[in-house]
Amino acid sequence: DTAVSQTPxxxxxxxxxxxxxxxxxxLGHDTMYWYKQxxxxxxxxxxxxxxxxxxxxxxxxxxxxxxxxxxxxLNLHINSLELGDSAVYFCASSxxxxxxxxxxxxxxxxxxx
Amino acid sequence: xxLLEQSPQFLSIQEGENLTVYCNSSSVFSSLxxxxxxxxxxxxxxxxxxxxxxxxxLKRLTFQFGDARKDSSLHITAAQPGDTGLYLCAPSKTGxxxxxxxxxxxxxxxP
Numbered sequence: 521d522t523a524v525s526q527t528p529x530x531x532x533x534x535x536x537x538x539x540x541x542x543x544x545x546x547l548g549h550d551t552m553y554w555y556k557q558x559x560x561x562x563x564x565x566x567x568x569x570x571x572x573x574x575x576x577x578x579x580x581x582x583x584x585x586x587x588x589x590x591x592x593x594l595n596l597h598i599n600s601l602e603l604g605d606s607a608v609y610f611c612a613s614s615x616x617x618x619x620x621x622x623x624x625x626x627x628x629x630x631x632x633x
Numbered sequence: 634x635x636l637l638e639q640s641p642q643f644l645s646i647q648e649g650e651n652l653t654v655y656c657n658s659s660s661v662f663s664s665l666x667x668x669x670x671x672x673x674x675x676x677x678x679x680x681x682x683x684x685x686x687x688x689x690x691l692k693r694l695t696f697q698f699g700d701a702r703k704d705s706s707l708h709i710t711a712a713q714p715g716d717t718g719l720y721l722c723a724p725s726k727t728g729x730x731x732x733x734x735x736x737x738x739x740x741x742x743x744p
Contacts, residue, residue: 524675561719563676563734610675619664619683619725622732624675 523547526611526625533601534633540597541628543611551575552594553622554586555610563610569594570616601632637735639722645741649711654738656722657704663727665698665705668734670719712742 526543533539545552553576554566568576572588583599594611608627614620640655656665664683668676680689682698682705689696693716695708705724709716722735 561670561737561739563721563737565733612675619666619681619732621666621678621681622668622676622723624677626674 524611524613524623524625526609526628528628529626530629530631532631532633535601535603537601538597538599539601539630540595541609541611541630542593542595543625544593545611545613545623546592547613547615547623548592549613549615549623550591551614551616551620552588552591553612553614554594554596555612555624557608557610557627559607567594567596598630601630603632606630606632637722637724637733639720639735639738641738642736643739643741645743646712648714648742648744651708651710652712652740653706653708654720654740655704655706656724656735658724659703660724660726661702662724663702665702665722665724666732667696667705667707668721668723670721670737671717676719676721709740712740714742714744716740717742 524545551570553568557563566580567586569588571591585597588594608629610627611625612622614622638657666681667679670676680696685702686700687698693710697706720738723732
């Protein structure tokens with residue numbers, strides 16, 4: 521069974537559209553994250569949720585809105601997509617924050633044309 | 634934003650060679666993790682080091698946390714093509730709620 525699964529794996533869309541990426545973890549973890557990995561492979565934290573509550577919101581445009589319906593799910597909705605949003609988005613989870621190991625999904629490659 | 638430099642940025646070596654990659658910062662950390670990311674997949678945890686000077690071994694991989702807990706190294710002995718990937722260090726500070734990542738080292742081991 522996949523521990524952290526995110527869908528879709530690939531997403532190609534045009535500028536100005538709104539899209540969502542879904543993430544689910546079956547590890548029973550309390551904390552979930554969204555990371556963005558750019559073309560240079562730099563992995564940067566976007567959001568962190570602990571038990572459905574937002575803990576971290578890095579400097580991310582407010583076009584990005586995470587939603588956590590329960591602690592096993594953390595979805596990412598993006599409004600008015602821009603070319604610069606093209607990247608690979610990774611969902612991750614951990615037992616708790618801090619030094620707990622991160623378990624990553626396999627990423628969603630978003631291409632905005 | 635933390636400054637976490639990993640070096641070298643790219644490394645291409647022949648199978649059987651040894652190599653060392655580095656993760657450096659000016660900050661002191663409570664612990665540090667190393668991850669490996671293969672193409673098309675998410676990063677996977679290799680090891681966590683906690684104590685200054687700590688050395689951990691994982692088969693042919695040797696990880697060391699600096700005495701001052703500001704830096705770390707990863708040494709691979711007799712590299713194999715299966716070692717190919719992006720190696721990421723991820724330190725954390727006491728009380729911090731997230732892990733941030735270094736710039737990564739892209740390793741290619743040529744058969």
